Amino acid sequence: MKDMNETIVSMKGICKTFPGVKALDNVQLELRSGEVLALLGENGAGKSTLMKILSGVYTRDSGTMEIFGREYGDLTPKQAQEIGVAIIHQELNMCRHLSVAENMFLGRETCRGMVLANREMESEAQRVLDELKIDIDPRQVVGDLPVSKQQMVEIAKALSTKARILIMDEPTSALTSKEIDELFRIIRQLKESGYGIIYISHRLEELQHIVDRVSIMRDGQYITSMNFKDATMDEIIAHMVGREIKEKFPRVTCEKGKKIFEVKHLNAGRMVRDVSFDLYEGEIVGFAGLMGAGRTEATRAIFGVDPKDGGELILVGQPVTIHKPQDAIRAGIVLAPEDRKKDGLCTKLSIRHNIALPNLDLLCGPLGVVNRQKEDAMCQQAVEDLKIKTPGVDIDAGNLSGGNQQKVVVGKWLARNSRVVIFDEPTRGIDVAAKVEIYNLMNHLKQQGIAVMFVSSEMPEVMGIADRIIVMCDGRITGEVMARETTQNEILTLATKFESKIAAAAE
Amino acid sequence: MNATKRTPRFLSVRGMGAALTAFAGLIVIYIAFGLIDRTMFSGANIMNLLRSMSKYLLIGIGQSYVLITGNIDLSIGSVVGMSAMTSATLMVAGVNPVLAILITLLCCLVVGLINGFLVGQFKLPPFIATLGTMFVARGIAYMVNGNRNTNAISSGIGKEAADAFQNFFYYGSTAGVYNTFWIALILFLIFFFLLSKTRTGRHIYAIGSNVDAAKLSGVSVVTTVTKTYLVSAFCAGVVGLILCAQAGMGNMEAGNMYEMYGVAAGVIGGVSPLGGTGLLLGTLAGAAVWQTLENGLSIIHAPVGIQRIVIGIIVVFAVLLDVVFRKGLLSRKGSKS
Numbered sequence: 079m080k081d082m083n084e085t086i087v088s089m090k091g092i093c094k095t096f097p098g099v100k101a102l103d104n105v106q107l108e109l110r111s112g113e114v115l116a117l118l119g120e121n122g123a124g125k126s127t128l129m130k131i132l133s134g135v136y137t138r139d140s141g142t143m144e145i146f147g148r149e150y151g152d153l154t155p156k157q158a159q160e161i162g163v164a165i166i167h168q169e170l171n172m173c174r175h176l177s178v179a180e181n182m183f184l185g186r187e188t189c190r191g192m193v194l195a196n197r198e199m200e201s202e203a204q205r206v207l208d209e210l211k212i213d214i215d216p217r218q219v220v221g222d223l224p225v226s227k228q229q230m231v232e233i234a235k236a237l238s239t240k241a242r243i244l245i246m247d248e249p250t251s252a253l254t255s256k257e258i259d260e261l262f263r264i265i266r267q268l269k270e271s272g273y274g275i276i277y278i279s280h281r282l283e284e285l286q287h288i289v290d291r292v293s294i295m296r297d298g299q300y301i302t303s304m305n306f307k308d309a310t311m312d313e314i315i316a317h318m319v320g321r322e323i324k325e326k327f328p329r330v331t332c333e334k335g336k337k338i339f340e341v342k343h344l345n346a347g348r349m350v351r352d353v354s355f356d357l358y359e360g361e362i363v364g365f366a367g368l369m370g371a372g373r374t375e376a377t378r379a380i381f382g383v384d385p386k387d388g389g390e391l392i393l394v395g396q397p398v399t400i401h402k403p404q405d406a407i408r409a410g411i412v413l414a415p416e417d418r419k420k421d422g423l424c425t426k427l428s429i430r431h432n433i434a435l436p437n438l439d440l441l442c443g444p445l446g447v448v449n450r451q452k453e454d455a456m457c458q459q460a461v462e463d464l465k466i467k468t469p470g471v472d473i474d475a476g477n478l479s480g481g482n483q484q485k486v487v488v489g490k491w492l493a494r495n496s497r498v499v500i501f502d503e504p505t506r507g508i509d510v511a512a513k514v515e516i517y518n519l520m521n522h523l524k525q526q527g528i529a530v531m532f533v534s535s536e537m538p539e540v541m542g543i544a545d546r547i548i549v550m551c552d553g554r555i556t557g558e559v560m561a562r563e564t565t566q567n568e569i570l571t572l573a574t575k576f577e578s579k580i581a582a583a584a585e
Numbered sequence: 586m587n588a589t590k591r592t593p594r595f596l597s598v599r600g601m602g603a604a605l606t607a608f609a610g611l612i613v614i615y616i617a618f619g620l621i622d623r624t625m626f627s628g629a630n631i632m633n634l635l636r637s638m639s640k641y642l643l644i645g646i647g648q649s650y651v652l653i654t655g656n657i658d659l660s661i662g663s664v665v666g667m668s669a670m671t672s673a674t675l676m677v678a679g680v681n682p683v684l685a686i687l688i689t690l691l692c693c694l695v696v697g698l699i700n701g702f703l704v705g706q707f708k709l710p711p712f713i714a715t716l717g718t719m720f721v722a723r724g725i726a727y728m729v730n731g732n733r734n735t736n737a738i739s740s741g742i743g744k745e746a747a748d749a750f751q752n753f754f755y756y757g758s759t760a761g762v763y764n765t766f767w768i769a770l771i772l773f774l775i776f777f778f779l780l781s782k783t784r785t786g787r788h789i790y791a792i793g794s795n796v797d798a799a800k801l802s803g804v805s806v807v808t809t810v811t812k813t814y815l816v817s818a819f820c821a822g823v824v825g826l827i828l829c830a831q832a833g834m835g836n837m838e839a840g841n842m843y844e845m846y847g848v849a850a851g852v853i854g855g856v857s858p859l860g861g862t863g864l865l866l867g868t869l870a871g872a873a874v875w876q877t878l879e880n881g882l883s884i885i886h887a888p889v890g891i892q893r894i895v896i897g898i899i900v901v902f903a904v905l906l907d908v909v910f911r912k913g914l915l916s917r918k919g920s921k922s
Contacts, residue, residue, distance in 0.1 A: 171795065172798055173790070173791045173795045174794055175793070176791060184804065185788075185803030185804045189783070192782070192784075194786075194787060
């Protein structure tokens, strides 16, 4: 606690390759005691990967890592914890059935002989919580606590292991303004006691309240570090965005036709709040925003997967009621979901069965027997139209490459006369060539007069493919821009336009 | 400042609500049957009740250990049969009863160890792994004595030793209560202590609640899961000895369906089949509810079929409560903003 401003973490030349992707390329990071370092970058910049290496979840391919002046090779999570590195994951990792104290001491319980020393652990937990001025009873069951308090417990747990380096990944995303205040108070307190804190957040406006230094990453590379005081927001955003957009986005110009689909005041839970927009014939509408902006939630609410709290959907002038996906499919609104493998495909079924699945009503005779000829024809059509590369339609969908899987997902919808096709992150995890094919596919739909809703977190592709871009942040639409007239900075500014949760409290 | 609103430690134990509910249900059922037929309240009937429920209690303890980690052990009914057959065959062959008991329990523990390895180490779905060992253990029960039930154990170790064995496990009594119940009670207290007061017990709950969090906190999942299967196999072994003592011989079909009785006892008492919660106190109540129903329905001469139907409904109802309760918790959390 006396040794302030001493380097406690020094990572240099870190590389990490996942099959097919270079996640980290010669990255460096330095953390000093008594500081809060913001690690910034767009989605996929490699921040989480770097932090997982530091906390022992991943091992690096090359590079050196010094913690508290000692050089370390590959770490396990447990070793990292023993050295004093604690990570608080974005999704909480607690045993919901156990009490606060039990969670804090899980795996390192105090015992007297054979018997658990519950009272001792509880009073020790109480001491740590008191020190942090967190008002939680250590005997409370964690599952009964609100998310914010669970997060406080995670922090307390990390500190009770004598961690000196704390990594927080998007800690404020689930918190209300008052809870964020509380969290920041704790962070400031920890900082004063000499802890080193790495803080990952997309909410740039929050940084001013706690951050000392920022490090910026982009596309798996280290870009720069600077003192927060010396940097302007624009400068930071410019570093985060950085790259030029090359013309790898085939654009097709169509005449904008009549209005096909209208969403009015859609509300669904916390992540979709008063969302209204229109889709027209012959245009692709991009939905930009940061991860967790509520775009996926909006698509799920429209498609009828998640319940809606309110709002109106109007398809070609007619109001439609959608309570479940079947309603949407029947109306002609279809979704290619975000997680292909989880929601989009039955990976253990063949291409044939995947394509036929949502179309069985068209393929079956009166007795519910599948008409094999119609099925064959439908699958053949899809394979040809979309150029699915496969030796046959009876191959398991799970064996295809990512791009081809995506084509199967889309293919199953094209067999029906869909009016609105929603793509949620259709190019995630597929290579550049396959991406271009997906873009062409969207263009193809656009030319056919189908309204295309295109959700993507990769800004270049949204700007390159969409005609109009709607930006969301925190469950609300924060702006609408024409792709040809906008800049990445404008979009990023809109995408980080959080409701000023902390402004009032900071005064 | 928190101290003011603290509830007594006893009541704040998680799962106590469900366990107490099961006890309340037990009392209601018992009195209801008693009002129909006063024999229910007779001292002799109470003694019989306690003895008969002991088997369900023991099997329920073992199954509860496994259920709390979020797994299941389908093999224990067969292990009961294996234990009864092994011990009887050994004694018919003239092996000293104490030695026979030790060998038998050791064999049962081997099955538990295998289950633990399959589920813990090799990550097989517990339903499948223990389904396999269920068939194997039953097959062994058949083969031990060449596909026949055994002769009376007295034919091997003599009448005196056979009586001693049978009295110890079944027919004898101490302080006016059958020994079977004392054995069950002592084991209950030991396993109750292990589950609620020791580190291993804590880890069992943690694994059932969130196995990833447990692993990241340094809990050895393989070891802990194996321990739970050892407990369930051991309890099944003891039940097998009780059945052997009761019959005075080995029956190849002994313990048929007991694995499910164990699930029922646990679940009625509030042990969640999804893992993470449950108290052995609840299992005790569950076993008693089960036995009281069986006993009461037979006293009022209800058809056997009715008994099964009633028990089936109670089990489903108990789990339904659990599921509804959990869903309620989740949606409350989800709608919070």
